[in-house]
Amino acid sequence: xxxxxxxxxxxxxxxxxxxxxxxxxxxxxxxxxxxxxxxxxxxxxxxxxxxxxxxxxxxxxxxxxxxxxxxxxxxxxxxxxxxxxxxxxxxxxxxxxxxxxxxxxxxxxxxxxxxxxxxxxxxxxxxxxxxxxxxxxxxxxxxxxxxxxxxxxxxxxxxxxxxxxxxxxxxxxxxxxxxxxxxxxxxxxxxxxxxxxxxxxxxxxxxxxxxxxxxxxxxxxxxxxxxxxxxxxxxxxxxxxxxxxxxxxxxxxxxxxxxxxxxxxxxxxxxxxxxxxxxxxxxxxxxxxxxxxxxxxxxxxxxxxxxxxxxxxxxxxxxxxxxxxxxxxxxxxxxxxxxx
Numbered sequence: 001x002x003x004x005x006x007x008x009x010x011x012x013x014x015x016x017x018x019x020x021x022x023x024x025x026x027x028x029x030x031x032x033x034x035x036x037x038x039x040x041x042x043x044x045x046x047x048x049x050x051x052x053x054x055x056x057x058x059x060x061x062x063x064x065x066x067x068x069x070x071x072x073x074x075x076x077x078x079x080x081x082x083x084x085x086x087x088x089x090x091x092x093x094x095x096x097x098x099x100x101x102x103x104x105x106x107x108x109x110x111x112x113x114x115x116x117x118x119x120x121x122x123x124x125x126x127x128x129x130x131x132x133x134x135x136x137x138x139x140x141x142x143x144x145x146x147x148x149x150x151x152x153x154x155x156x157x158x159x160x161x162x163x164x165x166x167x168x169x170x171x172x173x174x175x176x177x178x179x180x181x182x183x184x185x186x187x188x189x190x191x192x193x194x195x196x197x198x199x200x201x202x203x204x205x206x207x208x209x210x211x212x213x214x215x216x217x218x219x220x221x222x223x224x225x226x227x228x229x230x231x232x233x234x235x236x237x238x239x240x241x242x243x244x245x246x247x248x249x250x251x252x253x254x255x256x257x258x259x260x261x262x263x264x265x266x267x268x269x270x271x272x273x274x275x276x277x278x279x280x281x282x283x284x285x286x287x288x289x290x291x292x293x294x295x296x297x298x299x300x301x302x303x304x305x306x307x308x309x310x311x312x313x314x315x316x317x318x319x320x321x322x323x324x325x326x327x328x329x330x331x332x333x334x335x336x337x338x339x340x
Contacts, residue, residue, distance in 0.1 A: 023326050027319060034318030038311045048133070049153035050303035051160045051296035053146040055167075057086035058289050087142045090167065090290065094136045094146065099166045103159060104130065112155070134159070143293065153298035160296035171289040179282040186279045190272045197269060200262045207255045 020027065093099070103109065104126065113129045115122050133149040146163050150156035 019327060019330065020323060023323070026326060027322055030322040031315050031319045035311055035315040038314035041310075046151050047302040048149040048151055049156050049299040049301075051148050051150075051153070051156040051299055052294065053160045053164045053292065053296045054143055054294040055090075055146070055164055056143050056291040056293060057090040058287070058291060059083075059086065084142055087138050087144055090144050091136055091138060093167055093170050094144070094163065096170060098170050099163060100127075100130060102166055102169075103134075103163060106162065107155065107159060134163070144290075146296075148296070149303065153300075157296040157298045164290065164292055164295075168286075168289050172286050176283060176286075179279065183276075183279040183283040186272065186276045190269070190276045193265060193269050193272060197262065197265050200258050200265070203258055204255065204262070207258075 109130065110117070110122065110126055113126065115125050115129070119125060135147045137145050137147070139145060146160050148156045148160040148163070150159065
């Protein structure tokens with residue numbers, strides 16, 4: 001093949017291919033060494049195994065709303081999968097400091113990741129390693145995937161399953177704290193109202209012992225009886241009836257007011273009792289906050305590194321870089337030659 005004159009290099013595909021052919025030995029040697037080095041380095045990279053958990057969020061509605069309220073009677077809504085909002089909330093919980101701290105403490109990840117105790121930024125290094133090997137992502141089906149990479153396949157599976165389990169712990173703790181506050185408020189109001197009702201009933205009982213039962217009907221009956229006694233000149237009986245009318249006049253009004261207020265307070269107590277029962281269910285009962293579709297298991301094959309891909313990428317990248325360098329050198333020398 002007739003060698004192409006340097007001055008005619010025009011960056012056409014033919015010129016580029018001819019240049020690569022002319023420099024083939026240099027490119028082959030450089031690429032060969034790059035392949036050897038990448039093979040050696042790939043075997044020194046720590047092999048990582050991946051374990052995965054797939055789960056769906058549960059609806060965020062309280063238990064009592066579906067089990068104790070007639071409007072939501074039944075468990076159909078309670079057993080449904082969560083919507084997009086619940087998926088986002090689940091991701092926030094998975095990324096919480098509480099779950100991260102629990103996993104780090106349980107598996108002693110500081111030493112598991114070979115981070116020295118006297119490292120200057122050991123916490124930063126630990127969190128960076130944690131975030132690089134433990135990932136969460138949401139799918140288009142509203143499920144959430146937990147992916148854990150580790151050099152020990154058993155540890156990777158255990159961490160993934162524990163993270164899924166800690167979701168219930170964290171969410172139930174958050175909900176229980178709020179539910180307990182609500183329970184305390186409702187309980188206090190319920191028992192205060194119950195004591196008020198008991199006091200009102202004691203007052204009514206005292207008034208009944210005085211002979212006051214029903215102000216309106218009693219006053220009508222006693223007035224008729226008093227009139228008949230006067231007509232029949234039964235003055236002793238009339239005096240007795242008059243005394244009763246005096247007692248009724250004195251205590252009839254309070255009896256009527258207490259009795260009317262008592263009916264209202266009993267209705268209010270009935271509503272508070274229902275709310276108290278709901279708050280107690282929310283504070284004491286614990287339900288799973290997610291549906292686990294696939295649990296993690298120890299992987300049989302490594303997921304990282306892909307040695308063949310590393311070697312291919314390194315070799316190809318070195319070949320392209322070497323070609324560009326040789327081309328630049330060629331152009332610079334050609335320009336100097338033309339200037340001379």
